Amino acid sequence: MAYNLAPLQNLIDQFERMQGIGHKTAQRMAFYILGLSDEEAESFAKAITDAHTKIKQCKICCDLADDELCPICKSGTRDKSVICVVEDPRDVAAIERTHDYDGTYHVLHGAISPMDNIGPDQIRIKELIARLGNGDVEEVIMATNPTVEGEATAMYISRLLKPMGITVSRLAYGVPVGADLEYADEITLSRAIEGRSII
């Protein structure tokens, strides 16, 4: 229902516009805000403005950064000869959690999807090509999502890169660790068989 109180209704609408937030949740969130102290509400509003104004894209890898460069591109200990290409800043965070990769990243901010009118020019592909000019990069790991769009993007980029003499690799497909083989879908399973390794 609509509240009679415009400021409250406006706040509920703002929350409801978020993906995955229904009316009930938006209402509960708005009431949470009303229940905050003045300072808390002020710092909540400030957190939104701050995050929005201070967070930019890294000039090199297009990941989120609060400076010209992101912490990974600034770092002296990361291997600059390997670039891992991902669709989204959240994917960088996911790979960083493994503590198993010490190269750099490139964030495309999307994947090629003709259905949604997203072509190669709408994502950060030319920024990636620009990084490869000086010959320092030896390998590009495609870590786009295992979806039709992610696959198409990986394919497109690898065709651009191969003539430049750069090794292009792809994350391994297979059954997720800890999963039950019985419930794995056929495509994943057949990719896992294809990609089997000698033990």
Place this chain on the structure above:
Amino acid sequence: MAYNLAPLQNLIDQFERMQGIGHKTAQRMAFYILGLSDEEAESFAKAITDAHTKIKQCKICCDLADDELCPICKSGTRDKSVICVVEDPRDVAAIERTHDYDGTYHVLHGAISPMDNIGPDQIRIKELIARLGNGDVEEVIMATNPTVEGEATAMYISRLLKPMGITVSRLAYGVPVGADLEYADEITLSRAIEGRSII
């Protein structure tokens, strides 16, 4: 995981502090904010400050209001001789949706709950008593939640009110309309039998 970027992490923390919002959702919400245009982010932040500063409590019924009085207390068409006592502003909205009640409300902002250190003085009971002084009110309908705390609060208030010669009533208990009798719990069902009416 914690992001390296303080403004982003701060925003995620702000969302995560809300009841019922987990880490993943908070993260998604923060990324939603980053994806907004400058004006959109600004108006989101403003909606929070606005709701928080403009929404007060009605001087009479303690419901939310953007003025001295709430729209219901201001209205000339509502029956001022009946007061429906609820725990929360959301309960007012729920009863208003029925379009079946034309009296006024009183919002307690909680229920007596010794476990949580909430006694009669922590909720708006004295404000209710103050409204009854001039003898205009004939009936008080207790519409607190059908929980132990809600029941205790209704009991406490009815004991205060009865000596004042005011009729105190309670919402009917029974099986919810449209529900399956088979799945009704025993207490609800026995209350429904107790409260049966002649047809």
